[in-house]
Every structure is written in C-alpha cells, then in structure tokens.
Amino acid sequence: MANAKELSGAGLRGQIAGKTALSTVGKTGSGLTYRGYDVKDLAAHCEFEEVAHLILKGELPNQAELAAYKQRLKAMRNLPQALKEVLERIPASAHPMDVMRTGCSMLGNIETEQSFAQQHDATDRLLAIFPGLINYWYNFSHNGKRIEVETAADSIAEQFLWTLHGEKPTQLHTDVMNASLILYAEHEFNASTFTARVCASTLSDMHSCITGAIGSLRGPLHGGANEAAMELIEKMDNPDDAEAKLLGMLERKEKIMGFGHAIYAESDPRNAVIKEWSxxxxxANGDTSLYDISVRCESVMWREKKLFCNADFFHASAYNYMGIPTKLFTPIFVCSRLTGWAAHVMEQRADNxxxxxxxxxxxxxxxxxxxxAQR
Ligand SMILES: CC(=O)SCCNC(=O)CCNC(=O)[C@H](O)C(C)(C)COP(=O)(O)OP(=O)(O)OC[C@H]1O[C@@H](n2cnc3c(N)ncnc32)[C@H](O)[C@@H]1OP(=O)(O)O
Ligand SMILES: O=C([O-])CC(=O)C(=O)O
Incomplete structure (x- = not known):
C-alpha cells in the first residue's frame, strides 16, 4: 500500500470541508473509487454513460437502463438557434474553455433550471450538448463550417470525435475517448468541484454552478495541465532532448505541468490506464516518438524529484495521436467532469x-x- 501524503499548510490542504458519498481519492495512498468501484475496474469494463449513471443516479445501470439513458441523451443534442448565434460571434482566437463557460452560461439563460426538481434534466442536457457545442464553435470559427450536431453517434465519446472531425471515429479512438471520460469523471473536493459546491451552497442554479466550475478547471494547475503538458512535449525532439530540457527546467525551478498532485503521494491511478492507451x-499510428518522449519525462521526474505523472500527462500524447487540437484538451475534461460536478451540486443541495x-x-x-485634504 502506498504511503498517504502528509496534508497540511495553505490551500485548505487536509481540512475536511464537507461530506461526500461519491468518491474516495488516495484513501489507500494511491486509489480512486467512484461510489465504491475502483476507477481502473470501471475504465476496463464500462462505457462512460454507465459511469455517468453511477455517479449521478447512484448505481451502475442494467442493460435496459443503459439503453434508455443513452437514448435520452442522444435525443438532447440539438443546439438552440440562440446558442448557435452566440457561438458564431466568439472569435477563433478565444480559448475553448472560455467558449465552454459562455456556452454553459448562455444555456442557463434560455433553458433556465426553474427548480431543483429539474436538476437531472439540466445535467443530462449539458451532458448531451457539450461535445457538439464546443465542436460547433471550433468548426465554425476555424473552418467556416456550420456542422450538424445531431449525429448518429452512439455515445458521448463517439459524439465528441464525430462532431470534431466530421466522421465516425475508429473503434480504437472511441475506446480511448471512453476510457478518458471515465478517468476524468469525478475526483472528490478538487478545486473545480469545490467551486461548484460553494456556488450550490448559496442555492444557486445548476448552470451557474457548472459555469463557475469550468472557470476553475481552466487553470494550468488543474485541468489546463493537459494542454500545458502537450505544449511542453511538442518542443522536445527525442527522449535525450526531453531529459536535457527537463533538467534545465528543474534547475531553474520551473513547474512541470502534468506532474505532482495535491492528494496522491506516489502515483495517480489514472496515469497507468491512459499511459497504456497512449x-x-x-x-497504431506507426510513430511512437511522442510516447517515448513522455516515458522519458516520467522517469526523469521520478528519478530527480520523486514527482509522478498525474492524470493529465499521458492524456496529452493520447489526445494528440487522435488528431485532437491541443486547445480542445481541457474542454474534453469538462464533458466528463460535468458528471462529478453535478452530482456534488445535488449532494450539497440535499444537505446544505x-x-x-x-x-x-x-x-x-x-x-x-x-x-x-489632509491625506
Ligand atoms: C487533473 C488535475 O487537476 S491533476 C493536477 C494538474 N496540475 C498540474 O499538473 C500542475 C503541476 N503540478 C502542480 O503544480 C502541483 O503538483 C499541484 C498543484 C498539482 C499540487 O500542488 P501542491 O499540493 O501544492 O504540491 P506539493 O505540496 O506536493 O508540492 C511539493 C513541492 O513539489 C513541488 N512541485 C509539485 N509539483 C511540481 C511540478 N509539477 N513541477 C515542479 N515542482 C513541483 C512544489 O513546488 C513544492 O516545492 P516547494 O516545497 O519547494 O514549494
Ligand atoms: O483532485 C485534484 O486536486 C485534482 C485532480 O486530480 C482532479 O480534479 O481530477
């Protein structure tokens, strides 16, 4: 069993700030569970929608429940015209996380959660709409194309890749995206989730809670680290160059994004899963250079600083191999973490x-x- 990290000091580290039945992080030093299930087990055996159902409704669905849930989400993918018009006004130079934030907030204006009795409907709508929303903006602003978001995609994983690239993705890419969405879905009282809970504690609406959480996830110390990790490894020519560059950065006391964690002491359980997919x-791409560079970074950081890859580091190479533009990395995290955020909002509301x-x-x-006159 891994040692637990010593938790003290600034940043509310180690303080119990509330209760949750949703997940445990680092309880045994390095583990992550969602409602009692090991995340590795879930990533190996489930679809993202099964995990979303588990997190939001309490249990894994049976076959009929899963089919009904997927069908419900599939029917909620359309983008309202007013939202399309807002998205079309956001320039290509905008950061996609700002687009997500605005898109979520705009939806809150036109499909407002009128009472807490609508919290599941509001959440399902966001789950269904987010992949198409970001890729509608991306394709319009970058390629001048108004894409069709009501695709035949069978899942949220497939819907993201389909609306980005305009075609049905390969099974391998869908499987990776599915695992990635599961890994990112929930993580106890991290900064963005805590933002959502603070907002929920004022009895605010679901869209406000999620909009705030998106703003917190955007930063490079949190979800933005997967983009920052990509920007780092793409500057490295080969593993030896990676080692030299990292040693220089450590010498200059620079932060290496994608390494370290506020809670885990020795490893992040999500890393092994995404590393294997990478x-x-x-x-499959016939070019392992980005993966080889990432592996060297991992060993140098451990050798020099005992710092390990968190969930974000190997996501960079994995997403890059799937042809996903770097600036869309953190919005994928949003499409997934929405489940955790919304479940925490519901939990907060239930005992506020x-x-x-x-x-x-x-x-x-x-x-x-x-x-x-005297100052
Ligand atoms: C999905 C997620 O959000 S995972 C997190 C994604 N974020 C990143 O990858 C950003 C890079 N990592 C970091 O900035 C940090 O490790 C955090 C924000 C994740 C955790 O912060 P903390 O809990 O404050 O880190 P911790 O207490 O373990 O830091 C111990 C020491 O290691 C250093 N350290 C921690 N991470 C790193 C890193 N990635 N690169 C270089 N040094 C680091 C800290 O600066 C600190 O040094 P100091 O004592 O001289 O100040
Ligand atoms: O728990 C944290 O502090 C950050 C993290 O890994 C996550 O939100 O997935």
Missing part, C-alpha cells in the same frame, strides 16, 4: 449549509479616516 495509439469559512486577518490595525 502506447496503443502510438503503435452555506459554505462560508473564516480568514486570518493580516492587514493594518484599526485607524480613522483623515479628511481628504
């Missing part, structure tokens, strides 16, 4: 007290206001 993709911690004051002592 290797399969590399072999407004989240309002205290601060240690470090400012000046009390003083009186001088009339403006």
């Amino acid at each position: 290797e399969k993709l590399a072999k 007290r407004i989240i309002r911690p205290s601060a240690e004051y470090t400012g000046v002592e009390p003083r009186s206001v001088k009339p403006i």
Whole structure:
C-alpha cells in the first residue's frame, strides 16, 4: 500500500470541508473509487454513460437502463438557434474553455433550471450538448463550417470525435475517448468541484454552478495541465532532448505541468490506464516518438524529484495521436467532469449549509479616516 501524503499548510490542504458519498481519492495512498468501484475496474469494463449513471443516479445501470439513458441523451443534442448565434460571434482566437463557460452560461439563460426538481434534466442536457457545442464553435470559427450536431453517434465519446472531425471515429479512438471520460469523471473536493459546491451552497442554479466550475478547471494547475503538458512535449525532439530540457527546467525551478498532485503521494491511478492507451495509439499510428518522449519525462521526474505523472500527462500524447487540437484538451475534461460536478451540486443541495469559512486577518490595525485634504 502506498504511503498517504502528509496534508497540511495553505490551500485548505487536509481540512475536511464537507461530506461526500461519491468518491474516495488516495484513501489507500494511491486509489480512486467512484461510489465504491475502483476507477481502473470501471475504465476496463464500462462505457462512460454507465459511469455517468453511477455517479449521478447512484448505481451502475442494467442493460435496459443503459439503453434508455443513452437514448435520452442522444435525443438532447440539438443546439438552440440562440446558442448557435452566440457561438458564431466568439472569435477563433478565444480559448475553448472560455467558449465552454459562455456556452454553459448562455444555456442557463434560455433553458433556465426553474427548480431543483429539474436538476437531472439540466445535467443530462449539458451532458448531451457539450461535445457538439464546443465542436460547433471550433468548426465554425476555424473552418467556416456550420456542422450538424445531431449525429448518429452512439455515445458521448463517439459524439465528441464525430462532431470534431466530421466522421465516425475508429473503434480504437472511441475506446480511448471512453476510457478518458471515465478517468476524468469525478475526483472528490478538487478545486473545480469545490467551486461548484460553494456556488450550490448559496442555492444557486445548476448552470451557474457548472459555469463557475469550468472557470476553475481552466487553470494550468488543474485541468489546463493537459494542454500545458502537450505544449511542453511538442518542443522536445527525442527522449535525450526531453531529459536535457527537463533538467534545465528543474534547475531553474520551473513547474512541470502534468506532474505532482495535491492528494496522491506516489502515483495517480489514472496515469497507468491512459499511459497504456497512449502506447496503443502510438503503435497504431506507426510513430511512437511522442510516447517515448513522455516515458522519458516520467522517469526523469521520478528519478530527480520523486514527482509522478498525474492524470493529465499521458492524456496529452493520447489526445494528440487522435488528431485532437491541443486547445480542445481541457474542454474534453469538462464533458466528463460535468458528471462529478453535478452530482456534488445535488449532494450539497440535499444537505446544505452555506459554505462560508473564516480568514486570518493580516492587514493594518484599526485607524480613522483623515479628511481628504489632509491625506
Ligand atoms: C487533473 C488535475 O487537476 S491533476 C493536477 C494538474 N496540475 C498540474 O499538473 C500542475 C503541476 N503540478 C502542480 O503544480 C502541483 O503538483 C499541484 C498543484 C498539482 C499540487 O500542488 P501542491 O499540493 O501544492 O504540491 P506539493 O505540496 O506536493 O508540492 C511539493 C513541492 O513539489 C513541488 N512541485 C509539485 N509539483 C511540481 C511540478 N509539477 N513541477 C515542479 N515542482 C513541483 C512544489 O513546488 C513544492 O516545492 P516547494 O516545497 O519547494 O514549494
Ligand atoms: O483532485 C485534484 O486536486 C485534482 C485532480 O486530480 C482532479 O480534479 O481530477
């Protein structure tokens, strides 16, 4: 069993900030469970929709329940005209995470969650619409194409790749995307989920909670690390060059994105899964250089700093092998983590007290206001 990380210091590290029945992170040092199931088990045996059902409704579905759930999501993919018009006004230079944030917020204006009784409907609609939403904007702003988002895709994994590339993806690519969505789905009180819960604790609506969470996920210390990792490894010519560049960065005390974790001590269980998929993709592509560079980065970081790859690092090469533009990496995380965020919002609502911690004051002592002429 891996050692637990010593949790103390700034950033609320180690503080119990609430209760959850959704997941455990690093409880045995390195494990991750969703409602009692090991994430590796789920990634090996399930479709993303099964895991979404587990997280949002409490149990894995049976065959009939899964078919009904997928059919329901499939029927909710259409983009309202008003949302298309907003997306068409966002320039190609925008960051896709900002597009996701705006898209989610806009949907909250036109399909507002009127009461908490609609929380599952609001969540399912977001799950169904997000892949098409981001790829509608991407194709319009980058290629001048208004794509059809109501595809024949059988799953959210397939829908993302289909709406991006305009054709049915290969089984290998669908399988990787499916595993990736499962790995990213839920992670206890991480920064973006905590954002969603804080928002939910004011009794706000689902779209506001998710919009806020997207803003928190965007940063390179959180979800944005998969893009930052790609920007790093694409500058490396080969494994030896990777080693030299990393040693230089460590010497200059630079942060290496895609490494380290706030909770896990020695490894992130999601890494082994996505690393294996990255290797399969590399072999299928007939060019393993990006994978080989990533493997060297992993061994150098462990040898030099005892820092390990988190979920994001091998996602960079895996997504790149599937022809996904780097700036769309973190929006995929959104399409997945939406399940965890929404389930946490529901959990917060079910047993709520407004989240309002205290601060240690470090400012000046009390003083009186001088009339403006005397300042
Ligand atoms: C899906 C996800 O969101 S996973 C996280 C994605 N984020 C990244 O990959 C960004 C890079 N990693 C990091 O910035 C950090 O490891 C975080 C934000 C994930 C966790 O932060 P913390 O809990 O504060 O890290 P931790 O306490 O383990 O840091 C210990 C030391 O290692 C250093 N360290 C941690 N990660 C890294 C890294 N990736 N590169 C270089 N040094 C690092 C810290 O700077 C710290 O050094 P110090 O004591 O001299 O300040
Ligand atoms: O838990 C965290 O701090 C970050 C993380 O890995 C996630 O949100 O998936």
